[in-house]
Amino acid sequence: MQGHGGEHAGMPLSGITVVDFGQYIAAPGATQTLADLGAEVIKVENPGGDQARAVGTYGHAIMRAYNRRKKSVVLNLRYEEGLAAARRLIERADVVVQNLRPGAMARLGLSNEVIRGLNPSVITAAVTGFGTEGPSRDRPGLDIAAQAESGLMSITGEREGQPQRVGVPIVDHVASIVLSQAIITALFHRERTGQGDDLSVSLLDVGVDLQRVNWGEYALTGQMPIRCGNGQPGAAPGADIFATADGDVVVSAYTDDKFATISRLAGRPDLPGDPRFADNPSRVAHRPELLDALAPYFLARSTDTVIQELSDAGIVVGDVRTYDRVLSADDVVAGGVFSDCTDADGTPYRMPTLPFVSRHVSRSRDGGTVPSAGEHTRQVLDSMGSAASSAAPA
Numbered sequence: 001m002q003g004h005g006g007e008h009a010g011m012p013l014s015g016i017t018v019v020d021f022g023q024y025i026a027a028p029g030a031t032q033t034l035a036d037l038g039a040e041v042i043k044v045e046n047p048g049g050d051q052a053r054a055v056g057t058y059g060h061a062i063m064r065a066y067n068r069r070k071k072s073v074v075l076n077l078r079y080e081e082g083l084a085a086a087r088r089l090i091e092r093a094d095v096v097v098q099n100l101r102p103g104a105m106a107r108l109g110l111s112n113e114v115i116r117g118l119n120p121s122v123i124t125a126a127v128t129g130f131g132t133e134g135p136s137r138d139r140p141g142l143d144i145a146a147q148a149e150s151g152l153m154s155i156t157g158e159r160e161g162q163p164q165r166v167g168v169p170i171v172d173h174v175a176s177i178v179l180s181q182a183i184i185t186a187l188f189h190r191e192r193t194g195q196g197d198d199l200s201v202s203l204l205d206v207g208v209d210l211q212r213v214n215w216g217e218y219a220l221t222g223q224m225p226i227r228c229g230n231g232q233p234g235a236a237p238g239a240d241i242f243a244t245a246d247g248d249v250v251v252s253a254y255t256d257d258k259f260a261t262i263s264r265l266a267g268r269p270d271l272p273g274d275p276r277f278a279d280n281p282s283r284v285a286h287r288p289e290l291l292d293a294l295a296p297y298f299l300a301r302s303t304d305t306v307i308q309e310l311s312d313a314g315i316v317v318g319d320v321r322t323y324d325r326v327l328s329a330d331d332v333v334a335g336g337v338f339s340d341c342t343d344a345d346g347t348p349y350r351m352p353t354l355p356f357v358s359r360h361v362s363r364s365r366d367g368g369t370v371p372s373a374g375e376h377t378r379q380v381l382d383s384m385g386s387a388a389s390s391a392a393p394a
Contacts, residue, residue, distance in 0.1 A: 011038020012361060016187065018095040019044060019086075020070065023051045025143070025169055026127040026203065027099035028066040029176025030183065034095070035069040035368070036354050037361065042089060042380055043070040046077065049373035065351060066176070067370050068341055073381070074374030077108045086110065088384045090118050095183055099127035102138045112198050121196040123186045125179055131202040141203050143172040150207025155214065157227045164227075175206045236283040236290055237262070241320065242298035244306050248320040249298065251310065254280050261313050266297035339367030344375070 016039040020031040028043070028050070035041040043050070050067070052059035073089075075082035087110075090096055096115055098105055105111060105126075112124050129141010130149075139145075147153050147165050157164035179201045186197040208215075214225045217234060225233065232238035235254035242249055253262040256272070256279065263271040271277050271293060276286040283290050298306055303319050310317040319325075326332060327350070339353040353363050 013037040013039040013184075013187075016040070016094045017092060018042065018097060019089045019093040021096070021098035021100060021105070022127075023099060025052075025062055025066060025172035026175040026179065026201075027097050027125075028062075029173060030125065030127075030179035031070070031097050032066045032068065033176070033180040033354070034183065039095075041070040042093075042376075043067060043072045043371065044077075044086060044089070045072055045074050045373050047074055049074070053373060063370055064341065064343060064349060068351070069368035070371055071376035071380055072371035072373055073377045075377075077110075083109060085381055085384070087118055089380075090115055090122065092384070093119065093122055094187065095123045095125060097125045097179070097183070101140055102128065116196070116198075119196075121190060121194060123183060123190065123197050123199065125183050125186075125199040126201070127175055127179060128200060128202050130204045132200055136204075143169040143203065146171040146203035146207040150204055150211070151214075151225075152207050152211060155211070155225045155227055158229045159227050161227070170210070171203050171207045174210060175201050175203055178206055231287060234284060235280060236287045237294065240287075240291060242291070242295060242306075244298050244303045245301055247303040249303055249306050250318045250320060252316045253310075254283065256280070258315055259283070262294065262310070262315055265309060265313060266294050268293055268297075336363040336365070339363070340365055341367035342369040344370045344372040 013034055016034070018031050018034050018039050018041045020028060020041055020043045022028040022031065022043075031039075031041045031043075048054065050063065052062040055062070073085075075085050077083050077086055090110070115122060115124055128137070129145060130136035130139055144165055147156075147170070148163075150171070152171070153163040153165055156166055179199070182199045182201060186199060190196060211225075217223075218225055230250070231240045232252075232254075235252070237259070238252045238254040240251055242251060251262070253259050259277070259280075260269075260272045263269055271290075275282065277283050277290055277293075301309070307317050307319060321329065327338065332338070337352055337355075338350040341349050341351045343349060351367050353367060354361065357363065
């Protein structure tokens with residue numbers, strides 16, 4: 001609606017204005033993607049800032065990961081001046097995003113209906129914990145609750161151990177990707193029809209969707225998916241870890257032809273003829289014996305040698321890397337996976353950039369800067385006129 005140029009010129013979402021009322025990860029993560037694609041993102045924070053700013057190192061990392069290239073505006077939405085300024089922002093926006101507690105936007109006087117009245121063609125986009133229709137619609141929801149209630153934790157961990165969360169806030173992050181996809185789809189639809197939209201992404205829905213293959217197996221077999229550590233429950237060797245002479249690798253070679261190949265490489269061409277390993281179901285049933293039979297091959301070789309030999313034979317294998325080794329990995333460096341970013345205090349750091357390659361969207365080495373809370377309040381409100389400027393902090 002309100003075009004802008006400068007550093008965004010030529011990017012796919014140049015000219016798109018997004019007003020972001022989000023906190024933590026899911027909503028700010030979606031608007032981070034939009035910002036990286038050229039949208040102008042105005043981050044609206046309360047006088048205390050995004051709640052993540054007050055959560056120590058973890059919160060600081062969230063701010064660095066999901067709030068680059070944004071303009072921060074501090075508004076007190078509990079007072080008319082702040083609310084009036086927010087309305088002015090919404091009037092000029094193409095997209096309004098939020099993941100506040102259920103009902104919070106409506107209580108502030110910014111329900112979807114009010115927003116639609118201010119801006120009929122706007123796209124509203126919200127992240128909820130448990131959807132908008134069921135009995136849990138008013139519950140607060142975070143990544144961990146969605147991991148638990150979607151079944152994801154029940155299948156994560158060792159067979160005899162407790163359910164475990166995935167090692168990253170995977171539901172929050174994937175929800176941000178889903179929300180950005182939905183927003184871009186709605187923008188395309190509006191381009192064709194002139195119509196806005198109201199979008200909603202549930203963390204619970206995303207957590208369930210992440211497990212499509214497991215749901216397919218459950219429907220086919222009727223057997224409850226279970227935790228089984230590293231190996232895939234229905235494939236062997238599949239996602240199994242082997243110690244090498246200097247590290248660890250993960251291997252998948254569960255089709256009959258790949259299993260024959262890895263058996264030959266391991267100096268055990270007899271294994272496919274063993275009734276315990278004759279087909280994939282048999283190998284799954286005798287996984288410990290199978291792994292023991294293959295282990296000497298890996299222990300006698302370096303990780304690099306194992307990867308070279310198995311890759312040359314068409315077998316999927318991966319080096320189990322720590323973060324420091326990921327940063328220096330040849331493929332990561334050559335692909336420009338990490339960009340150079342700047343924290344609000346000027347401290348440089350590195351962060352993954354957009355995870356796709358396009359002829360029209362370059363992987364910029366400049367990942368942008370994280371704004372301090374309210375850094376752009378005066379600039380943004382001044383651009384909307386004197387009435388809005390009165391909401392700016394003195």
